[in-house]
Amino acid sequence: MATEVFLIQFLLISSLIGTCCRNIGWGNFSFNNVNNGFIPQKFSYQIPHAGFGQGAKIGICYGRNADDLPTPDKVVQLVQLHSIKYVRIYDSNIDVIKAFANTGVELMIGVPNSDLLPLSQYQSNVDTWLKNSILPYYPATMITYISVGTEVTESPVNVTSLVVPAMINVHNALKKVGLHKRIKVSSTHSLGILSRSFPPSAGAFNSSYAYFLKPMLEFLVENQSPFMVDIYPYYAYRDSNKNVSLDYALLSPQASDVIDPNTGLVYTNMLDAQIDSIFYALMALSFKTLKVMVTETGWPSKGAISETAATSDNAQTYNTNLIRHVINDTGTPAKPGEEIDTYIFSLFNENRKPGIASERNWGLFYPDQTSIYSLDWSGRGNVDISTGANITSSNGTWCVASANASETDLQNALNWACGPGNVDCSAIQPSQPCYQPDTTASHASYAFNMYFQMNGANDVACTFGGIGVKSTKDPSKLKSVE
Ligand SMILES: *[C@@H]1O[C@H](CO)[C@@H](O)[C@H](O)[C@H]1NC(C)=O
Ligand SMILES: *[C@@H]1O[C@H](CO)[C@@H](O)[C@H](O)[C@H]1NC(C)=O
Ligand SMILES: *[C@@H]1O[C@H](CO)[C@@H](O)[C@H](O)[C@H]1NC(C)=O
Ligand SMILES: *[C@@H]1O[C@H](CO)[C@@H](O)[C@H](O)[C@H]1NC(C)=O
Ligand SMILES: *[C@@H]1O[C@H](CO)[C@@H](O)[C@H](O)[C@H]1NC(C)=O
Ligand SMILES: *[C@@H]1O[C@H](CO)[C@@H](O)[C@H](O)[C@H]1NC(C)=O
Ligand SMILES: *[C@@H]1O[C@H](CO)[C@@H](O)[C@H](O)[C@H]1NC(C)=O
Ligand SMILES: *[C@@H]1O[C@H](CO)[C@@H](O)[C@H](O)[C@H]1NC(C)=O
Numbered sequence: 001m002a003t004e005v006f007l008i009q010f011l012l013i014s015s016l017i018g019t020c021c022r023n024i025g026w027g028n029f030s031f032n033n034v035n036n037g038f039i040p041q042k043f044s045y046q047i048p049h050a051g052f053g054q055g056a057k058i059g060i061c062y063g064r065n066a067d068d069l070p071t072p073d074k075v076v077q078l079v080q081l082h083s084i085k086y087v088r089i090y091d092s093n094i095d096v097i098k099a100f101a102n103t104g105v106e107l108m109i110g111v112p113n114s115d116l117l118p119l120s121q122y123q124s125n126v127d128t129w130l131k132n133s134i135l136p137y138y139p140a141t142m143i144t145y146i147s148v149g150t151e152v153t154e155s156p157v158n159v160t161s162l163v164v165p166a167m168i169n170v171h172n173a174l175k176k177v178g179l180h181k182r183i184k185v186s187s188t189h190s191l192g193i194l195s196r197s198f199p200p201s202a203g204a205f206n207s208s209y210a211y212f213l214k215p216m217l218e219f220l221v222e223n224q225s226p227f228m229v230d231i232y233p234y235y236a237y238r239d240s241n242k243n244v245s246l247d248y249a250l251l252s253p254q255a256s257d258v259i260d261p262n263t264g265l266v267y268t269n270m271l272d273a274q275i276d277s278i279f280y281a282l283m284a285l286s287f288k289t290l291k292v293m294v295t296e297t298g299w300p301s302k303g304a305i306s307e308t309a310a311t312s313d314n315a316q317t318y319n320t321n322l323i324r325h326v327i328n329d330t331g332t333p334a335k336p337g338e339e340i341d342t343y344i345f346s347l348f349n350e351n352r353k354p355g356i357a358s359e360r361n362w363g364l365f366y367p368d369q370t371s372i373y374s375l376d377w378s379g380r381g382n383v384d385i386s387t388g389a390n391i392t393s394s395n396g397t398w399c400v401a402s403a404n405a406s407e408t409d410l411q412n413a414l415n416w417a418c419g420p421g422n423v424d425c426s427a428i429q430p431s432q433p434c435y436q437p438d439t440t441a442s443h444a445s446y447a448f449n450m451y452f453q454m455n456g457a458n459d460v461a462c463t464f465g466g467i468g469v470k471s472t473k474d475p476s477k478l479k480s481v482e
Contacts, residue, residue, distance in 0.1 A: 055327035056339035059086025059108070060364070061296055062096070066350040068367040072099035075347070078369050079105060083422045088295060088343045090150065092133045101140035108145035108295075108343075109134075110188075111166065113155045116148070120165035126173040135177065143183055146170055147228060147295065151190040153209060163187055164215045171223060186220060188228040188295045191274060194281055200334065201262040203277030204284055217287050226341070227287075229278055230296035233270040233318070234358075237309055244270060250299075250314060251321035265333035271297065271322070272332040279334050291338075297322065298345040301372050303358030310358045316373040319344055319364070323375070399452035399462035400445040402469045410444045413464040417447035424450065 062075065069075070076099045079087060088108040089096055100107050111119060118125045134143060148170050149163040167185050174180040191197060193213070195206035205213055220227055237249035247255035251269040258267045267273045275292060282290050299318035303310025322342065331338035349363035349372070365371050401410055418425035427434040428443045436442075448468050455461035462468040 056329055057086050057341040058323055058326050059088060059106075059341070059343040060084055060347050061088045061090075061343050061345040062347045063090060063345070063350050063353075064093075064096075064348075065352045066348060066367065067352055069348055069350075070367065070369060072096045074369070076100055076103060076105075078365065079103075079347075083420075086341070086343065087347075088145075088147075092129070094133060094137070097133070097137045097141050097143070100142075101137060104142070106142045106144045108147060109143055110150060111146065111148045111170070113149055113152060113157070113159050116152075116159045116162040116166045119148070119169055120162040123169050123172060126166075126169040127176070130170075130173045130177070138179070138183075145184050145186065146174075147186055147188050149187045151188055151192075151230060152212075153193050153206075154190050160209065160212045164212055164219060167216070167219055171219075180223070184225040185223065186225040186228045186293075187216065188230055190230055191232070191277075193229075194277060197274060197277035199260040199262060200265070200267070200273045200276035201260050201280050203280035205281045214285070217282070217285065217290065220290055221287060226291040226293035227278065227282065228293050228295040229275075230345075231271060231274045231294050232297060233274065234299050234309065236270055236274070238307060246309060246314070249309075250317045251325055252317065253321075260333075263334070267333055269321075269325075271325070275340065276332045276334040279332070292340060294340060294342040296343055296345040298362050300358035300361045301349075301363070302361035304356050307356065307358050310361065312373045316375060319375055396472055397457055398471045398473070399448045399457075399468050400471050401441050401448055401464075402467045403441075405441070405444075405467035407440055409465065409467050410440045413467060414440060414444040414447050417444075417451045417464070421447070421451050423447045423454065 060079070062079075070078070072093075072095050075096075080103060084105065086106050086108070087100070088110070090110040091112055092109045097107070097109065119129065137143075148167045149159065152160050152163050167187060171180055171185045174183050174185070193205055193209060194203055196202050196204045217227070219225070233249040233251075237244050237246060245255055246252075248258065248268075249270045251271055253268075255268055258273065259265070260267065260273075265276075267276075275294065278292055282288070282292075299315040300307070300310040301312040301315040322344065326340065326342045329337055329339050331340065344364070346362045346364070348365050348367055349361050351360055351367075353359040363372060364375060401413075405413075417423045425443075425447055426432060428446050429435060430438075434446050444464075444467075448462065448464055452462045452468070459470070462470050
């Protein structure tokens with residue numbers, strides 16, 4: 001079984017030559033894979049957690065409002081290639097749900113606003129939907145959340161009064177089949193649900209939504225579901241008449257601090273400020289314990305002429321900083337250390353989205369599955385992900401393959417490193433910079449060292465079942481064609 005998984009991963013990588021397979025670690029990554037059955041016995045060492053905790057989850061939104069996207073099967077391959085573990089979809093499309101079967105990917109599915117009416121009206125409608133659209137594919141497809149309704153306060157048709165009854169019906173249907181603890185029910189919101197978001201401590205829900213929001217919050221507390229919110233510093237920046245600095249919006253370390261005058265808390269980025277405005281709004285209503293989940297955030301790589309900040313450089317900066325911020329469990333000034341699970345919007349550019357040009361350019365990938373910009377999914381940033389070339393250790397130590405390891409052991413370890421190990425092996429594919437010399441040992445050395453560096457040059461990250469060897473000679477000098 002395990003070998004099959006490796007084989008698939010490796011074939012995938014081989015079949016995607018020319019595209020990039022980066023050193024991706026999605027939330028609960030690499031070292032956590034150690035325990036989940038993907039690794040042959042001999043690799044089941046424990047990587048210490050020093051310096052990198054469990055980390056909040058980073059997922060991705062898979063919107064499909066486009067006419068040129070790959071088939072769901074192809075999308076699943078792409079998602080797996082990048083070791084993405086958490087995916088949000090906006091409906092319960094059966095082909096998509098089926099495609100994620102037996103992948104280990106956790107799926108958040110959605111009930112579109114247009115389905116709220118039937119699902120809020122009759123329990124039997126929900127029971128039938130669950131029976132036909134979910135249960136046949138569960139648990140092969142690991143559905144963990146159902147978001148009932150999408151930003152209902154933004155809906156052109158007023159569906160706000162339907163959302164809580166629909167959530168209750170969905171919860172009841174899950175309860176009947178004993179899944180209400182495994183599949184959490186919630187609903188996503190836009191920041192427009194607040195009447196005030198600045199300063200964060202003054203965050204308050206718009207009281208004209210109290211009639212549905214109060215019962216919703218009570219429902220969430222009772223069922224230990226998170227409050228889901230879509231948060232876009234991009235819009236705050238674009239629409240702020242430039243009194244928000246770009247660095248602040250991009251989560252850049254060099255941004256000037258913004259101090260909340262009420263609390264004295266120091267904000268170094270707008271995302272935290274916006275999340276805290278939600279925390280404070282919840283606290284104002286005495287919902288102090290609800291978890292907040294960011295169900296969408298991102299940055300467009302292209303926009304209309306007026307959208308000068310919509311560039312692929314900015315998108316890359318935002319999402320890179322975001323991943324680091326999230327998996328570090330930095331939390332926010334009001335909730336330091338809080339794990340805030342976050343989904344990046346979006347997997348693909350979606351050509352059928354209406355509105356201003358940026359709307360169609362939120363993707364990380366073009367429909368042909370090539371990436372729009374490179375992204376350091378590992379959130380560690382000690383490897384040059386655009387070329388995969390900087391394998392210089394920070395303290396002059398490298399990890400290479402033992403000279404007398406067998407071909408089979410080398411190949412297995414290489415497959416593991418490039419698959420579950422999350423190493424970006426694009427540079428050792430044919431015609432790529434580190435392909436020569438084309439030997440398993442050389443490729444393994446490259447992959448071992450990448451893994452070693454990604455994991456803080458920790459001794460134990462150079463084990464590879466006994467065939468990893470630390471070295472003080474720079475292996476890239478020997479094999480990388482500059
Ligand atoms: C990460 O993986 C570990 C080990 O497999 C598991 O115990 C833990 O619950 C996971 N954490 C998350 C946030 O998924
Ligand atoms: C939407 O419907 C609810 C309940 O029917 C009503 O209270 C609310 O005022 C409506 N909102 C808008 C913006 O029309
Ligand atoms: C509160 O929501 C109502 C209904 O959508 C809207 O008309 C009003 O402008 C909002 N108030 C604020 C301060 O955003
Ligand atoms: C932007 O400037 C205006 C006018 O000075 C101010 O009222 C507003 O609060 C500022 N917004 C932010 C986010 O700083
Ligand atoms: C990671 O967290 C620590 C403490 O929690 C914080 O000092 C550091 O700035 C964080 N790093 C990033 C990139 O957010
Ligand atoms: C490679 O990484 C080292 C250590 O992090 C750094 O000092 C060096 O500048 C990097 N080299 C390149 C070419 O990026
Ligand atoms: C490799 O061979 C050398 C010399 O033949 C030996 O000393 C060393 O222990 C071997 N290493 C492994 C990992 O077998
Ligand atoms: C640095 O190098 C030494 C060997 O010289 C090694 O034992 C250690 O694990 C390396 N990494 C760190 C993070 O110190």
